[in-house]
Amino acid sequence: xxxxxxxxxxAGGRGVVTVILILVxxxxxxxxxxxxxxxQNVDTAELFLERPDPKHQECVRxxxxxxxxxxxxxxxxxxxxxxxxxxxxxxxxxxxxxxTSRERFCDRCHQATSLTPDxxxxxxxx
Amino acid sequence: xxxxxxxKVAGGTLLAGASCAYAFRFLxxxxxxxxxxxxxxxxxxxGMVIDLTRCRSGCxxxxxxxxxxxxxxxxxxxxxxxxxxxxxKLKSKHAAGEAEKEVILLCNHCDKPPCAQxxxxxxxxxxxxxxxxxxxxxxxxxRYCMIACxxxxxxxxxxxxxxxxxxxxxxxxxxxxxxxxxCAHRLDVGRIPACVEACCNxxxxxxxxxxxxxxxxxxSRLIATNAVKRIREDLGTExxxxxxxx
Numbered sequence: 257x258x259x260x261x262x263x264x265x266x267a268g269g270r271g272v273v274t275v276i277l278i279l280v281x282x283x284x285x286x287x288x289x290x291x292x293x294x295x296q297n298v299d300t301a302e303l304f305l306e307r308p309d310p311k312h313q314e315c316v317r318x319x320x321x322x323x324x325x326x327x328x329x330x331x332x333x334x335x336x337x338x339x340x341x342x343x344x345x346x347x348x349x350x351x352x353x354x355x356t357s358r359e360r361f362c363d364r365c366h367q368a369t370s371l372t373p374d375x376x377x378x379x380x381x382x
Numbered sequence: 383x384x385x386x387x388x389x390k391v392a393g394g395t396l397l398a399g400a401s402c403a404y405a406f407r408f409l410x411x412x413x414x415x416x417x418x419x420x421x422x423x424x425x426x427x428x429g430m431v432i433d434l435t436r437c438r439s440g441c442x443x444x445x446x447x448x449x450x451x452x453x454x455x456x457x458x459x460x461x462x463x464x465x466x467x468x469x470x471k472l473k474s475k476h477a478a479g480e481a482e483k484e485v486i487l488l489c490n491h492c493d494k495p496p497c498a499q500x501x502x503x504x505x506x507x508x509x510x511x512x513x514x515x516x517x518x519x520x521x522x523x524x525r526y527c528m529i530a531c532x533x534x535x536x537x538x539x540x541x542x543x544x545x546x547x548x549x550x551x552x553x554x555x556x557x558x559x560x561x562x563x564x565c566a567h568r569l570d571v572g573r574i575p576a577c578v579e580a581c582c583n584x585x586x587x588x589x590x591x592x593x594x595x596x597x598x599x600x601x602s603r604l605i606a607t608n609a610v611k612r613i614r615e616d617l618g619t620e621x622x623x624x625x626x627x628x
Contacts (some may be wrong), residue, residue, distance in 0.1 A: 338515070338517050338519070339507075339509070339517070340509075341511065341570045342570075343567070343570045349550065367424070375556070377555035378518065378552040378554055378555050379551050380546065380549040
């Protein structure tokens with residue numbers, strides 16, 4: 257009797273293993289693609305901007321950049337201000353002009369991602 | 383593929399990847415934005431002159447103005463109160479001459495700051511314009527600077543400040559050292575420090591802040607034309623706060 261006929265044949269086992277391996281590889285990729293799509297849907301659904309200030313035409317960077325890299329911008333600005341005394345346009349005071357509520361603007365994402373930056377021990381944000 | 387070929391391919395891939403990574407680093411250096419890029423050294427060197435002959439006895443205007451401007455903590459407890467600028471009474475050991483004198487003390491913004499030398503994390507440092515300042519984001523609260531400072535100008539935030547009088551300016555949370563910044567945030571935008579402004583407003587005009595590198599400035603003129611003294615010059619810290627009539 258040829259071994260291929262049996263259910264526990266080496267060839268059938270190899271097929272199952274291959275499928276599982278492909279699934280394991282593809283799942284994170286698919287997850288990231290889907291979650292990104294969902295995130296972009298959320299973007300278009302609700303914007304964080306609560307009170308556009310007539311002083312400012314638009315944000316200092318585009319929305320996508322600000323969402324993921326605002327901390328880099330704030331950190332480099334901080335270095336410039338504290339170390340070199342260059343006080344430019346960018347700063348928490350400027351965020352504050354348009355995004356009036358800390359709870360709705362900052363805390364919402366930081367809570368979801370369980371981040372606790374300690375800006376507000378010293379800097380004012382209503 | 384035999385063993386020899388495999389090793390060749392693997393080695394080649396590794397070498398190519400490493401060189402790519404190396405090249406990318408240079409690309410980033412060339413095109414990326416670097417921290418501190420475009421820093422223009424102003425060539426300024428801020429200094430202060432305190433005319434004690436004009437300073438009014440019992441007047442606390444500068445101290446109050448500093449407290450309001452910089453949110454310096456006042457808790458009603460002598461152990462935790464912070465004073466960036468303060469007034470002390472000096473008593474002469476010799477009976478002859480004036481018996482008592484009031485002296486304003488604040489951070490001297492030394493040219494060779496001992497506080498910055500001892501700071502283990504470079505949180506305290508001297509800016510290019512001579513102001514000695516604390517990066518509170520980096521301070522770990524070890525209090526070495528308080529021990530190092532011969533002028534007792536350094537203060538420690540033992541508790542959080544409750545009052546927030548000037549919301550445009552940050553306060554300090556507990557666990558960081560602080561001292562007078564010569565109102566760097568005001569000097570950077572071309573305003574004079576809060577204490578100087580307040581002193582001018584009450585008409586005493588005992589405090590002057592200006593650029594010591596500029597021979598035309600009021601501060602340089604006062605230093606040149608008066609017998610100015612600095613506190614503890616023997617220590618070699620080169621303080622930049624000059625006293626007239628000390």
